Amino acid sequence: MRAVGYTKTGPVTAADALIDFEADAPTPGPRDLLVAVKGVSVNPVDVKLRAGMEPGDAPKVLGFDAAGVVQAVGADVTGYKVGDEVFYAGDFTRPGTNSELHVVDERIVGRKPASLGFAEAAGHPLTAITAWEILFDSFALTEGSGAGETLLIIGGAGGVGSILIQLAKVLTGLTVIATASRPETVEWVKKMGADHVINHRESLPEQVAALGLHPKYIAGLTGSDEHFPALVEVAKPRGHIALIDDPEELNILPAKLKALSISWEFMFTRSMFQTEDMDAQRDLLNRVADLLDAGKLQSTVTANLGKVSAQSLIEAHRIQESGRVIGKNVLDV
Template identity: 65%
Template sequence: MKAIGYTQNGPIQGAGALSLVDVDRPTLRPRDLLVAVKGISVNPVDVKLREARAPESDLGILGFDAAGTVVETGPEVTGYAVGDEVFYAGDVTRDGTNVEFHAVDERIVGKKPASLDFVESAGLPLTSITAWEMLFDSFRLGEGGGDGQTLLVIGGAGGVGSIMIQLAKALTNLTVIATASRPETADWVRRMGADHVVNHRDDLTAQVKDLGLVPTYVAALTATDQHWPAILEFIAPRGHIALIDDPESLDISAAKPKALTISWEFMFTRSMFSTSDITAQRDLLDRVSQMIDAGTLQSTVTERADVLTVEALTNAHKRQESGRVIGKQVLPGFSS
């Protein structure tokens, strides 16, 4: 089958970055689905891994988001059958989705939204899982909760921020502040449903205080180390900070006077460790799919390629490296 992989970690322009290869179809584990991949997306994690992690064998295959059709099932699969249309975000410990056929554990797979095509659907899983787990696992919010409380989303126009704003407005009573630094990103987060917009390139503390709001929850999606002093200043006592990026260092001792809770969100944890609640990802993806079809959530796709080629995927990686992507980028799969 066809695949796009890399043979050497480093910059996208470097030798061994991305190339088209032929590889064997994956061997299925008992609870695996074999999916004909019809849509994929590119996320910041693809770029981080390609730059920093050397392939464990001769070839590393990236890609996590996918949507496609089930063409084969493992002997212990109970939830899906051949022909089912699915979407999912994969497992960081296994080969990625930049392939013609992909193997994935059924317990982290959801039913594709009927109202979106495969390519558009591929823009949802990884960011939806991340945002959902931050809101309902990290922050421990209940649906309909958050009365009188405020959520600040730092990096609101990115993939995770775009769906988090929507989920918070649809499923909680939180007031949502989102950060954006350009007119087009400010317009975007308002479209996603943000109640207020502040510029993370200016004085965040002053801007938040000017709104007369004190965030109880802070979703730090980017540049957490740069914003750390401001977060500690404006967050409410006994507030909660959840982050997804990789700051080189954080002085968490400075959070003690306010008795803050600090947690990392990593959406691959459940699949990496086969946790007892691994099926929570299947369930939340099904819920997101239902909300998309009901019109409660909207697609966050802003960039869509016409074909999957090495050039198209390379360009998508370059766009991610630029740090200026709004929402999500998607590409068709080899099987589309």
């Protein structure tokens, strides 16, 4: 089968930052689906791995988000059959989705939204899982709760922020403050449903104070090295800060006086460690598909970058590294 991968770490500007190659078709395990991949998307994790994780002796295939059609099922699969259309965010410990065929555990796979094409559907799983787990696992909210409280989202125009705003507004009673720093990103987060927009390049405490709000919940999606002291300052006592990025150092001691909870969200944890609730990701993806099909959630895809190839994915990585992606970029397979 055709695949795209990398053989050495380095900058995206290198001529062979990613390569096209032929790989053996994978064989599904007992709980696996063999999927003919029809669409993928690009996430920050792809860029981080290509730049910093040694690939080993063979080309390493990147890509996590995918949508496609089930071609075969493992002996113990119960939830899917050949011909089913699915979408999912993959497993950090297994080969990626930038290939014609891919195997994935059925417990982290949802049905593809019928209202979306394959590439557009592939723009949602990783970010939706991340956002859902922030709201309902990290913050321990329940659907319909949160009235009278505020959620502050740092980095509202990115992939996770775009769907987190929507899930918070559709499924909870939270007031949402989202940050954006450019006219086009301000317009985007308003479109996603944010109640208030502030600029993360200016004083967060001053802007939050001007709104007269006290966020009990804060999602730090980017810039935690820079913003964490301000997040502690604006957080409501006994509030909760959830982070997804990778600060080199993080001094959480100032959070003690407010008795703040600090947690990380990493959507690959369930599949990496085969947790007993691993199938929660299947269930939430099915719910997201229902919400998309019902028109209660908007698609967060803003660009289709063409057919998957080393060349097109190098361009996709370059755009991702620019830090100016709004929503999600996707590609066809």
